[in-house]
Amino acid sequence: MNHTKTYTLDEATKKMESYCAYQERCHKEVMEKLKGMNMIPVAIDQIMGHLIQENYLNEERFAKAFARGKFSIKKWGANRIVRELKFRDISLYNIKSALAEIQNEDYLKTFDELAKKRLSQITEKNPFKKKKKLADYLLYRGWESHLVYEKANELIK
Template identity: 75%
Template sequence: MTLREAKRKLENYCAYQERCHKEVIEKLKGMRMIPEAIDQIVTQLIEDNFLNEERFAKSFARGKFNIKKWGKNRIENELKQRQISRYNITAALKEIDEETYIETLDTLAKKRLEQITETNLQKKRKKLADYLLYRGWESHLVYEKLRELIK
């Protein structure tokens, strides 16, 4: 595959949805491109604004919060795994409105609590806490919500 063909393919790949540098590099490696070509293509994609880590991080944070109802801890960890800089992670988390964040936690906790059939209060608390913590909600918010909902 020529450099031009690879670049065109990656432009389409990036135009379809926001991508991080790591995803693009892995895609190029999968296409068996040499390191020099990878560097050249990634640089060109950044210059042409097909690739922008800050834009990716913000889009990722908004999407995972709004669609999957993930908490900030989970979003932050997923962005770290994608090798996003601390600066961009902080900027991405600011995209989430604090009031909406708390309302979402409340809605999610109440909905999950209705689904838990456990009668033992301690086990019920643990199940709800495990569920919310797995989704990345901060522990102090989770335990505050547990005290409010399960008495």
């Protein structure tokens, strides 16, 4: 006996409206959610169309909210934000418009604070190893390599 719940088009639409209203979603997330609800392709297309038309789903708005959030809360650099947005199949146009949300001075200020905070947590005595630990951490978070190496050399003599 198969116990997977089935949804009418209306039920699925309502469920997706609240899913999208709760927080910004990208098309890929919503598609996967609908597939997980065992909706047929024609129903998925109809629901997606409705969500976009009624502005529950907006990739540019998603990309901007994602970039702002990951930058301000997780302190991610541009490379990491771009990589994560590409992974979610966000267009290059929307990625560019999302990155434009972050002011350059905030970007550099956050980078500087993050680097100094991380440096204060590194107990390594050897300056080369210390630089590498700092650089690896910042690169992993998606900060541009020229910024990272400049900062490491500036902070560790």
